[in-house]
Amino acid sequence: MIEVAGLTKFYGEVRALDDVTFSVRKGEIIGFLGPNGAGKTTTMRILTGFLSPTTGTAKVGGYDVVENSLEVRRITGYLPETVPLYNEMRVRDYLGYMARIRGVQRKRIRDRVDYAVERCGLREVADRIIGHLSKGYRQRVGVAQAIIHDPQVLILDEPTIGLDPVQVREVRQLIKDMAGERTIILSTHILPEVSMTCERVLIIHKGRIVAEDTPEGLSRRLSQSERILVRLARIPSQPLSALGKLDNVIKVEHVGDNLFAVEAPAGHDIREQLAEFIVKNGWGLLELRREEMTLEEIFVNLVTRE
């Protein structure tokens, strides 16, 4: 559905994108993950025809974003990072207007507005003035305008930024609900977001794609070490150095009150050995489990390794 090849973008001297290549299958949700300034917005603006690439090509639904920009825009829904809305308009009027300029036939506008209002949970605020809405509702209006013309492709730039946790959950659910029916690209610099909503993650850093995988695959592929968490009933005087002397233990950390993280090289299962040692010393083993690496750690890992 989306094919991006060798995309490079310069803003004057600043290279915002550097040879970015990726593709998205029909119906897939992919997450674009990267810190601020990584080039997420730039990529999305190129895909939506707002900017042109310096070199490289991008195709959406088989249409080139430069050559056939209007066709691309017809099948794409876009929510920019800033959630641009006309504050003086009412929600329903705004959606009707967006439907019109997104090419919805006049007689179908009412149906489409009703659909988007329903879909995004905007019924109670549909006749309110946008300027008076809470941030969570504004965001939903933003999503509603993006799906108003029933686009095949949905591009959402940081759709949950600036929302409170409840609102974040709602917007994520909204996006997840649309999985399968549309091809979705969403960007974020919040790591748990992609593991919660996306099937595949592209990690972008300084304008380059540095990793691409499923959220789980990524954490598997990148864990060079395994961390075992142990909770002890009685904390000995020198637990760190005692545990550190065990075979294959790289590092021991005191992470909570009575919780310790023991790190071993990948492929070495030290759990049995660890359990025996703790029991033998009578420290009272309450819990022992392998810690999955979070995307956050993977990210830091990738970025610092470069």
Added chain:
Amino acid sequence: MAQVTKVLVGFKPKETVGRIGEWFAVTFAIALREVRSLFSSWIAYVTLAFFEIWAGFFFFAIARIGQTADMRYLFWNMAVILFIVLPMVTMRLLAEERRLGTLELLLTSPVTDWQVVLGKFLGAYYWLIVALGLTLYVPYLVHRFSGGTVDLGPYWTAYIGLLLFGAAAISVGVFWSALTDNQIIAAFATFGTLLLVYVITWPTEGTGTLAEICRKVSLYYRYQDFTAGLIQSKDVIFFLLLSLAFLYLAVQVLGSRRWR
């Protein structure tokens, strides 16, 4: 060539008319939103009030104090007031959308840059029509109180002149509004441009190449003919081409952002 044949063979008049209709319908939708937005802010009313009060004042002065139905002086001043208030009407057109970020939505929708620029132009043009419409009491009162003896012809040509002059002025405003997202700068630049063509009117008296050139480029000089009851096609074409030129420049400015 294949493309040309395809277009020719596939030409369906009805469909083409439908598509052109749709093109304008969407353009009007953009214009309508602009009108609503303009008239939901105080700027529309302050500028209208300013225009109407000054126009009313001149009318009163000419009719009551001057005791004449020769309204050339009034129409001339209407153009001058327009160049003071129109920049305030046009400054927000694209600059406001850029500031709000809604320009990004507009330009990533399946509308062409021409539709956006034309829609904005028409939005501001609506203000002009309202402003001029509210002065129609002038011909009405003159007609009524003169018992129909005054020839209103020059009035109507003056209105046509104002509509043309206004189109050019609004296009200049659209252009500056496309260029900067600072509304104050957009307003002053528009005002400055219109002032410049006003100043150029001064040396149009007399002979010589300078006066000749000034007569050619001065909006006000050309507009004067209209207030005298004269519609010349070269003047009409001049105003239309000038409007088109500035709208074209605005389209170019919008398009250039893609490469920045």
